[in-house]
Amino acid sequence: METDRAVVIGGGASRYALKPTRINSEDILICVDVDAESMAEMKTTGTNGRPLTRMECVKQAIILFIHNKLSINPDHRFAFATLSKSAAWLKKDFTSDAASAIASLRGLSATKSSGRADLTQLFRVAAHEAKISRAQNRILRVILIYCRSSVRPTHEWPLKQKLFTLDVMYLHDKPSPDNCPQDVYDSLVDAVERVSEYEGYIFESGQGLARSVFKPMSILLSHPQQRCAQDDLDIPKSLAKKVPVVEATSADDNQIPQAMSQ
Template identity: 55%
Template structure:
């Protein structure tokens, strides 16, 4: 068919303005090619009673607000799909945080259907009065050794929802084998809530287990930690959201 050949086509240099060349004495910059590292990612989801708090900014098809747990499930599935689009060799496993750590699905898998099934099996523990991360960190250190033997990065993503319960933890005595990210969903500060104290405790743990440098932005450009009580109000008047979301990386 006429017009399908290469003759007569414009080369990239002919389209638009020609690329600018470095000036006299300037050194050209090239970005070296790099492959995507395979990751084993363990999601640990807080299933304490505060995960059932409704998110006023997010509503389902029937108009009922999503709970924090429902929002977490949706966010995880979006994250997994995005990660597998970038690299289909990433793998995922799931755990729950009640008073301590417990597995939801121990086998790491790249199957989205398997992740969906694991998330659907989550149940809330209304009796969780405290949270101990020690077993989570020990398990992560153990599993990370297996991942490192396969030249894979091991990463823990903790989703924490308690506004008045600071997590307890003892760091593993082994060398740093894995990295930790936390997403913290909490209520506003009040007589029964101390999200700033909880936030500070999480930051202490993160200082020892920051995420892998290739997974983080330049830290000089990342202004954390912030004091939650000193955040400036938005310029435009809007309904106040009682369910703030803070991402710690």
């Protein structure tokens, strides 16, 4: 009997055995939006007492992500790109050396407002790198961190060409007459669905809190080949205090409550 089918055991119980599947090491291309909106202040303050910018918070989250990802598998590798009007390399060579990867982030800084955001070049680069990764029995993932509240990203990409997986973290302002974060989000969802080989995740936040950056990045530690559908995610769990359920004790109907003694 094949190992990927149910095996019936005596007594009617059943046991499932799955064929072993190789989980490939990842090449992760992290692309950070460097539009002026990436310098928007958040509600979280840094050690110097001033508010963190989105860019500062994103850098810290990426550093933590790299260390945690390498602790899971030291064979994962990282490269970096920036997004202005289009994508450009920040560090082209993929590396599994944490110090080298983190050093690349020091050169990451915001520019002036770009006016538009075309993801086509990012996808072309990712597709090219994905073919190289596949030849080495690896897979490629792109993590896009996008910060614009009123500029919908565009792309031109074949519907059936899915060579890599795209994750997105979208940080935006609260909706107002001057922006359209919902339209931007919808465009990003379309991009994830169009290009992703495995299940791509997208997270968004307009809260301006550091945890709205760190929580999604912790979920993105999950390997694309081991993910459930995003609709089935039930993490991160709420940290709200749960009130224990106390079972009510049934009292004798004829019993008269007595006053507590002083």
